[in-house]
Amino acid sequence: MLSGMRMRHIPIPQAIRESLRCFAAAFSAKKLTLQLYCVMIAKLKTQLSKGGIPVLDRFEKFSLAISEINRYWHKLAAEELAPYGLKAAHATYLTAMYRHREGITVPELCEECGKDKSDASRMLAILEEKGLVSKQTSGGSRYRGRMLLTDRGLEAAEHVCRRASLAVEAAGSDLTDARREDLYRSLESITQNLRRLSREGIPQE
Template structure:
């Protein structure tokens, strides 16, 4: 019998697996990884720019991953930044164009993936997922091994 933990974990992993596959497919034309899509879309929401530290917090990735990815995105001409970690990072015009393209595809994918849900069901789903995430964030700060 599958436990609630297994079911929950497997569903989340499956969602992430397929989203990463979609993102990787989109980004391969630019010789970028699927994870770069998250950073580009996030930076697009902040036209005034973000520090790498703030991007780390928002995307919940480690500092080294963000630094490597930003260096790659800068080399490819999608972002511009100063040399130090807390400098503001902004999308270039080509980065903004890629972000618009990514947003279109992401919106289409999310619409198609949730087409069998009513608006109310989607709202409940997001509320539940947010609640679970917040509860797990709190629990992760506790010592559960006692």
């Protein structure tokens, strides 16, 4: 992935070659989660620095920014959900279900949150155990039934949505409306392009 980016004529140490190979393999196999991505980027950055190979500014800034945003958001979300006995990972499900207060099926929720069935089932089981969501069966199938927020679940979802809005507003307080619009438009474009690359693979040079 990086060998064609200003590194073509620089000898690459074996350790870095192996990191690049693992990175590409995970990406191609569609197993490159955000957490794994951040770990690999940090490792690769360290190896590049030790190997005397220049780190690309744009690549580095983007990777570190995504990593930091993810870390800080999880820290804030965890603090806000602690009173409900939940972790940061539950915030995504609560906010999605808050947008679908009439109920949402598990497949729809997976699509909405960008999660797989096993993760959704695990998170929903915890939310149900804590009395925050309930299931309505459909034709005897709980999987195809609709997930609904209980009164306490609605309270938790409203809390995290309200606090998230305040956090986003504070984080972007230095941005003008025009710059904020450009930022979201750019992030949407990058996300769509990465989604396409994850399906089709990275083009050959």
